[in-house]
């Protein structure tokens with residue numbers, strides 16, 4: 001069995017960042033340090049939230065701030081799985097936990113069409129940033145042909161409820177969507193009876 | 199399928215009470231109104247969190263505030279199930295959702311022994327209060343011999359992590375315990391893609 005404590009510490013710490021009344025960019029930056037610590041070990045994610053779906057990538061909610069100021073999601077990529085080109089409209093962090101992910105960035109021209117940028121590969125322990133108006137358009141894929149990859153995403157809102165868009169790479173045609181989540185449950189972070197002596 | 203929205207509204211509303219910097223008694227009182235609304239309809243609790251265990255009552259965590267200022271727990275009582283005499287050491291609210299619960303209160307004498315007080319019966323929609331130093335000792339039981347009863351408890355801390363005690367009713371002998379929770383998951387309150395149009 002995994003020990004959920006690192007995720008609990010991450011969620012508590014991230015919540016406390018909002019108590020300091022920092023601006024969004026400072027929260028994202030300080031949060032990236034917390035995420036780096038979280039993904040520096042791959043021993044805490046419960047098995048339920050690591051399971052690939054045979055047909056599409058999974059987005060398991062791990063925690064949503066009750067005031068919906070941020071959310072934490074486990075992205076599980078089976079072999080060959082990838083997103084379409086999409087945006088977020090809120091800040092984001094990607095922390096690589098297991099396997100390898102490729103992220104291809106795009107910029108949008110004034111006529112609405114897209115220009116393909118570079119492709120980065122994320123390795124376990126690495127953290128990448130997203131910000132609206134800076135680098136909000138990308139396409140993410142499992143970079144491993146024969147293994148599951150898992151990354152932990154953090155967003156500056158309840159991403160499962162944000163109305164945003166996927167795009168056709170060549171025409172730039174946009175389609176609005178709300179991503180939702182792959183599971184009706186989230187992990188219980190709060191059972192301290194398992195680690196505390198009574 | 200149930201609609202989780204009433205529980206989401208309850209959790210958001212309760213969290214916002216802490217933003218007002220009210221004292222604990224005022225939070226408990228305002229929270230009791232929110233709980234009354236929550237248990238006024240029995241159509242929102244996912245089936246997973248309504249299942250009785252054959253041998254003992256279940257305590258399913260529904261939500262824990264990430265700063266551990268409050269927690270929300272579904273107590274599921276099979277026929278004949280009851281707690282021992284116990285305390286809480288933080289404020290509590292009990293909202294009856296389904297079936298019928300009996301609550302027997304106790305007061306503690308200076309010599310540590312207990313005096314049995316009255317027994318109240320809670321019916322669906324009703325809310326009871328607990329407070330340390332006022333009425334912190336009780337014994338709760340399913341009041342129905344042949345049906346499951348369910349009540350929603352709210353506490354002024356992460357109750358699954360509070361070190362507190364059970365007591366022998368006659369000798370007053372105390373035994374420390376941490377109650378923990380019956381499930382490794384909690385319900386996902388945050389999938390707004392199910393109710394919002396994209």
Ligand SMILES: [Fe+3]
Nearest residue numbers: 086088138140
């Ligand atoms: Fe993305």
Ligand SMILES: [Fe+3]
Nearest residue numbers: 284286336338
């Ligand atoms: Fe109790």
Ligand SMILES: [Mg+2]
Nearest residue numbers: 120121122123
């Ligand atoms: Mg790289």
